[in-house]
Amino acid sequence: MDFIYTEEQRMLADSLRRLVDQSWTYAQRRARQATGKLDAKAWGALAELGVLGLTISQDFGGFGEVPASLLPVHVELGRGLVSEPVIPSAVMGAALIDACDDAARGRWLPDIASGESIVSVAYQEPGRRYDTAPQDCRAAKTAEGWRLNGAKHLVWHGAAATTWLVSARGPDGQTLLLAVPAGTAGVDVTDTPTLDGARCARLDLDGVTLPADALLAEGGVADHALEQALRWGTxxxxxxxxxxMERLLEITVEYLKTRKQFGQPLASFQALQHRLAEMLVAKELALSMAYVAVAALTETDAVQARRMIASAKLEAARAGRQVAQLAVQLHGGMGMTDELDVGDYFKRLTIVDQLLGDTAEQLAVLQELS
Incomplete structure (x- = not known):
């Protein structure tokens, strides 16, 4: 694995950092969270910089970058706690559609790359945790196309989506992937804020009628497409x-250099330096495993790819908890308030474990593959 950015990756990361520093300040982030709505200007800025079409083929309006380009881009988005639906739409949605046929790619990928379409993968069902196989959400064939019934929950940024990519159980028990436009009759959307200031939604589907061309994939192709979306998203x-973690460590170091006790900066106390060292080691381990995760996207051995993704997710969750908890402790009483950035980073790193398969889920995958 090459741990050094290419010149293009470095330039993109630098440009994105400048954009994030200007447009995702503490006050701006909080203002967006208060509305609960997608900021069209911020979304457009990400599209203009190429973030939304990063790995989409140039044939479909993207930039055709290699999967490794995900790392510098999403490290920068993580530094700024960018909560827009980049991962649900431009990563997971694009990866899912890319695993379908050329007709689906041509219809959806250009609009995803431009930011005109926002998609979200609706695959989780109530009471089934992280199981990806649809069971209670079912699609029946009709003369005009399809009729969809069931429920999906924890749809990441589901209320902001212009289209949902819904997994359903077909007439013969096979997996179907269907594109359901927002506003379709029979879809009831319940939008909910999450701990970290992002959003998720529950979709209740009652007799939703769809045309025949709403079908994106079925059977083994659909299963593979959904697996690819989750792998890329993770x-x-x-x-x-x-x-x-990188930015939270910087914030904590700045705080300890500024805050004084007994006439000395807190950073001068050896015990606190040890805690900072622990945070640094945890952050570096998480970054190293993020490289492993993006390397898994080009791994030809499917079993090894699953092992790499599960291991990386485990480390992201573990290190995230450690860094976030130490940051709060080192900020003392101020770390428990809602007035500092540290609280926002704590919440984001706490929720990372729950997204796309928690620690127990990843351990189960590793046990299955051992």
Missing amino acids: AALCSHAAGA
Whole structure:
């Protein structure tokens, strides 16, 4: 694995850091969270910089970058706690559609790359934790196309999506992937804020009628597409977490250099230096495993790729908890308030474990593959 950015990756990361520093300040981030709505200007800025079409083929309006480019981009987004639906739409949604046929790619990928379409993968069902196989959400064939019934929950940025990519159980028990436009009759959307200031939604689907061309994939192709979406999303999330840890460590160092006790900066106390060292080691381990995760996206051995992704996600969750908890402790009483950035980073790094398969889920995968 090459741990050094290419010149193009470095330039993109530098440009993105400048954008994030200008447009995702503490006040701006909080203002967006208060509305609970997607900021069209911020979303457009990400599209203009190429973030949304990063790995989408140039044939479909993207930039055609290699999967490794996810790392520098999502590290920077993690540093700024960018909560826009980049991972659900531009990573997971694009990866899912890319695993479908050319008709689906041509129809959806250009609009995803431009930011005109926001998609979200709706695959989790109530009471089934992280199981990816649809069971209670079912699609029946009709003369005009499909009729969809069931429920999906924890749809990441589901209310902001213009289209949901819904997994359903077909007439013969096979997996179907269907594109459901927002506003379709029979879809009830319940939007909910999450711990970290992002959003998720529950979709209740009652007799939703769809045309025949709503079908994106079925059977083994659909299973593979969904697996690919989750693998790419997890790799991006690991990079996002590493970036958040990096920035939180910087914030904590700045605080300890400024805050004084007994006439000396807190950073001069050896015991606190040890805690900072622990944070640094944890952050570096998480960053190293983020490289492993993006490397898994080009791994030809499917079993090894699953092992790499699960291991990286485990480390992102573990290191995230450690760095976040130590940061709060080192900020003392101020770390428990809602007035500092540290609290926002703590919440984001806490929720990383729950997204796309928690620690127990990743351990189960590793046990299965051992």
